[in-house]
Amino acid sequence: EPEVTQTPSHQVTQMGQEVILRCVPISNHLYFYWYRQILGQKVEFLVSFYNNEISEKSEIFDDQFSVERPDGSNFTLKIRSTKLEDSAMYFCASKDYNEQFFGPGTRLTVL
């Protein structure tokens, strides 16, 4: 069964550093998403992406964040200058028509 994959599973970085989180969506899906979950809190929407551009973004998704689909298979989330409060689990999701399929997540720890 096809699935969304994410790498790395755990990323530790120093405050102020740039990180890139990678996702491989399910191959025939057209809609892509990033969500995050701060420890013990609910899952929050960051950004959606369709047809090679951002469709919608939340207020969390400020100028330090960017997304890209560089090669038609990967979907990346870049955080330019990480802050302590960026520590969270980041989930990628992709969708065909109705249902979003989630990857296993990347745990980002900012020290």
Place this chain on the structure above:
Amino acid sequence: AQSVAQPEDQVNVAEGNPLTVKCTYSVSGNPYLFWYVQYPNRGLQFLLKYITGDNLVKGSYGFEAEFNKSQTSFHLKKPSALVSDSALYFCAVSALTSGNTPLVFGKGTRLSVIA
């Protein structure tokens, strides 16, 4: 704006007993409704969805949910709980307005099934 409320942080149930995890929603227009489950250190796994049609939706692992439009609820149920059902359950809603509308999640309910 869409919103989801899961009024219970924790639900405890004895193994073999029926379980209910509550969810109410608010959305403009017709809703897409979903339940996801999260096991420790794992991602979100899809359980079931309501798009249209029969108000009682059956999903994975014996779970079902009932859509109630008048009460704006979508409670998750299972007739007989298993210890392995212990996990964090999230209700989510999406407005039926565009193909790319993101999910809005509730804060989650931790289900603990006691042997």
